[in-house]
Amino acid sequence: MSCYAAWNPSADDRMASASGGVATMLARTVLREGGVYFGTRWSDTLCAEVAWTEEDAEPFRNSRYVHSVFKPETRRQLQAFLEGGRKVLFVGTPCQVASLRALRDYPNLVCVDLLCHGTSPEEYLADEVKFLAKGRPVTDIRFREGPRFRMSLWNGTECLDAVDAERSPYLYGYLSGITLREACYRCPFASLDRTGDITLGDFIGIDRQNVSFVWTHSGKGENLVRACGCVLEERALEERLAYRPGILEASARHPLRDSFVRRLETEPFHSAVRHILRRYYLKLPFQKAWKWLHHQAHLAKKQLCNR
Numbered sequence: 380m381s382c383y384a385a386w387n388p389s390a391d392d393r394m395a396s397a398s399g400g401v402a403t404m405l406a407r408t409v410l411r412e413g414g415v416y417f418g419t420r421w422s423d424t425l426c427a428e429v430a431w432t433e434e435d436a437e438p439f440r441n442s443r444y445v446h447s448v449f450k451p452e453t454r455r456q457l458q459a460f461l462e463g464g465r466k467v468l469f470v471g472t473p474c475q476v477a478s479l480r481a482l483r484d485y486p487n488l489v490c491v492d493l494l495c496h497g498t499s500p501e502e503y504l505a506d507e508v509k510f511l512a513k514g515r516p517v518t519d520i521r522f523r524e525g526p527r528f529r530m531s532l533w534n535g536t537e538c539l540d541a542v543d544a545e546r547s548p549y550l551y552g553y554l555s556g557i558t559l560r561e562a563c564y565r566c567p568f569a570s571l572d573r574t575g576d577i578t579l580g581d582f583i584g585i586d587r588q589n590v591s592f593v594w595t596h597s598g599k600g601e602n603l604v605r606a607c608g609c610v611l612e613e614r615a616l617e618e619r620l621a622y623r624p625g626i627l628e629a630s631a632r633h634p635l636r637d638s639f640v641r642r643l644e645t646e647p648f649h650s651a652v653r654h655i656l657r658r659y660y661l662k663l664p665f666q667k668a669w670k671w672l673h674h675q676a677h678l679a680k681k682q683l684c685n686r
């Protein structure tokens with residue numbers, strides 16, 4: 380139906396969210412109307428799992444780049460709310476939304492599918508966190524700081540470890556397409572045929588940071604987007620299609636994927652991924668030096684031209 384660039388008017392909310400903080404605004408709207416919100420948050424054991432709330436959307440904010448577990452009892456709870464006539468908002472990956480759509484078509488269910496690069500198995504993240512934490516308690520894991528991809532481990536308000544994506548084996552393996560679940564490389568939902576009433580993603584290609592891509596597919600989706608209080612700017616869908624993964628094609632299987640999988644047969648995740656990325660890390664200082672030289676040459680040329 381409609382396509383928007385959208386963002387939460389609060390700068391603090393945007394900073395704490397994955398992109399424009401729109402999912403949080405949609406959730407708050409449904410909760411205010413007496414509805415229930417299902418999304419993904421960390422469990423007590425730091426496993427990403429689908430959970431629900433009727434009060435507070437905050438623990439669900441931001442993206443967790445790992446497979447989120449949708450337990451049968453959580454599904455049953457969701458169905459009970461629907462049968463009882465409560466409005467339910469579900470935000471999740473397109474495959475999770477498709478599995479819900481296999482139920483009856485409930486008029487009181489609004490589904491949001493996220494544009495999805497893929498997810499890594501939960502065991503990989505558990506092993507990496509154990510390796511990085513070295514016995515220290517961890518209460519939160521973050522993958523983004525506003526528009527920046529950065530993996531950080533927290534114990535309450537204390538940051539235990541924080542590394543930018545290019546230096547984080549977990550995040551680099553995920554983003555480069557080495558460590559996704561096998562099914563994600565053949566994802567049938569990475570297409571224009573969306574599973575939700577609303578599609579949400581990063582508005583890649585727009586000349587502004589922390590802006591969400593919002594695409595509505597039904598009247599109830601459109602109504603919720605218009606009621607949620609986000610700033611909405613109508614845009615052409617084609618603008619977002621310039622970046623294809625998740626919407627026109629599945630993420631590519633990285634050439635190092637097979638070597639990584641072979642290593643995993645004899646090594647834990649943290650060791651296998653570091654071995655595979657060793658060559659990349661060795662190249663990194665040279666790439667940086669090369670970029671720096673390039674930049675200096677550019678500055679020198681500019682100075683000469685200005686004389």
Ligand SMILES: Cc1cc2nc3c(=O)[nH]c(=O)nc-3n(C[C@H](O)[C@H](O)[C@H](O)COP(=O)(O)OP(=O)(O)OC[C@H]3O[C@@H](n4cnc5c(N)ncnc54)[C@H](O)[C@@H]3O)c2cc1C
Pocket residue numbers: 395396397398399400401402403404417418419420427439440441442443444445446447470471472493494495496497498579580581582583591592624625
């Ligand atoms: C695994 C994953 C891959 C993604 N890949 C892309 C991509 O390739 N391109 C792109 O444009 N956008 C991608 N996104 C979407 C993007 O990161 C944002 O989630 C989206 O733009 C919504 O941002 P927001 O600020 O409105 O959400 P927020 O207000 O920050 O809320 C985040 C929402 O994401 C949900 N969520 C968090 N982690 C998971 C998870 N593991 N599984 C299911 N739901 C989860 C939460 O329940 C919450 O509803 C991905 C998201 C996830 C979770």
Ligand code: SF4
Pocket residue numbers: 472473474475495496497498562563564566567568569
């Ligand atoms: S890439 Fe496809 S299969 Fe993988 S988590 Fe996303 S929607 Fe599901």
